[in-house]
Amino acid sequence: MIIKALFGSQTMPRGIPKAGKRNPGGGRSKKYGADTVQKWIPVPIAGKLDDLYAFLIELDMEITQWEATCEAKKTSPRYEQARKLAASIRERIDGLGIDIKGIYASSEEE
DSSP states (O other): OHHHHHHTTOOOOOSOOOTTSSOTTOSOOOSSGGGOOOOOOOHHHHTTHHHHHHHHHHHHHHHHHHHHHHHHTTTOGGGHHHHHHHHHHHHHHHHTTOOGGGOOOOSSOO
């Protein structure tokens, strides 16, 4: 009686659906399709992903500044070690395969 009052005269369909009623491949396609890959993330890291992304964004900005400074003072031998360090860090960041510019990191829940 309560269910009828809440949902009107609609009831759940009865019985087992008959085979052959639906076309194969019908229905809505997946939102991300073949691009979606499930990965296992260790529990201690899973809760800190936003912090890690924010760190990567800040590190990328800092390395960009250092690269600009080293390029401006490329004739100075004092900046040779900084240039090597910036190149090494940039290589490792690029090796992660993450588009850092496309990461949105926020401390707020959405």
